[in-house]
Amino acid sequence: MAYYNFHSLFTFSIIIISTFFITINGGFSEETIPMKRMEKMSHLHFYFHDILSGKNPSAVLIARAKNSTGVGFGNTMMIDDSLTEGPEADSKLVGRAQGLYALASRHDVGMLMVMNFEFIEGKYNGSVLSIMGRNPVLNPVREMPIVGGSGLFRFARGYALAHTLSFDIKTGDAIVEYNVFVLHY
Ligand SMILES: *[C@@H]1O[C@H](CO)[C@@H](O)[C@H](O)[C@H]1NC(C)=O
Numbered sequence: 001m002a003y004y005n006f007h008s009l010f011t012f013s014i015i016i017i018s019t020f021f022i023t024i025n026g027g028f029s030e031e032t033i034p035m036k037r038m039e040k041m042s043h044l045h046f047y048f049h050d051i052l053s054g055k056n057p058s059a060v061l062i063a064r065a066k067n068s069t070g071v072g073f074g075n076t077m078m079i080d081d082s083l084t085e086g087p088e089a090d091s092k093l094v095g096r097a098q099g100l101y102a103l104a105s106r107h108d109v110g111m112l113m114v115m116n117f118e119f120i121e122g123k124y125n126g127s128v129l130s131i132m133g134r135n136p137v138l139n140p141v142r143e144m145p146i147v148g149g150s151g152l153f154r155f156a157r158g159y160a161l162a163h164t165l166s167f168d169i170k171t172g173d174a175i176v177e178y179n180v181f182v183l184h185y
């Protein structure tokens with residue numbers, strides 16, 4: 001107990017000293033000792049609608065390689081895809097996936113995904129998760145890293161599991177189920 005009190009006092013002194021130090025320096029940069037807080041794990045489940053067909057597609061081709069291989073190496077799409085609670089197109093909207101994906105592999109249908117999941121539902125409204133990863137779309141389940149976030153998801157890290165529910169070979173439209181596991185404060 002005595003040791004604990006001494007330790008707390010010591011930590012408290014460091015904070016006071018560093019605060020004082022920051023005050024006299026000000027300006028460009030400062031370092032603080034973060035308070036210990038519990039990290040939370042959130043599991044989010046939703047469906048991603050990648051719609052290339054129709055008058056109002058949510059995914060558009062923005063670049064195509066001059067002499068692409070059979071796997072479409074180089075083709076790049078910009079997306080603003082709906083994220084919904086259920087798999088149906090008219091299911092409740094919970095967010096949007098904005099960013100791009102590109103065929104980044106010469107050997108398989110391996111995509112580079114660079115996107116932000118912007119949520120609009122409940123306490124997550126306005127919070128964002130950033131994803132950057134490799135998506136070999138023909139695999140039944142693909143794992144992509146969550147590299148950061150904002151709002152409720154500040155300091156986020158984790159992973160997303162993507163599983164294609166349906167794919168229309170004629171139009172390219174796809175519905176993908178996402179399970180996201182994220183650590184944040
Ligand atoms: C495209 O690739 C084919 C086969 O590899 C080649 O014969 C052709 O010259 C290439 N065309 C261009 C424009 O590079």
Ligand SMILES: *[C@@H]1O[C@H](CO)[C@@H](O)[C@H](O)[C@H]1NC(C)=O
Nearest residue numbers: 119120121122123124125126
């Ligand atoms: C989310 O936030 C926006 C802007 O702050 C607000 O207009 C909207 O009504 C909110 N949506 C929900 C579902 O709370």
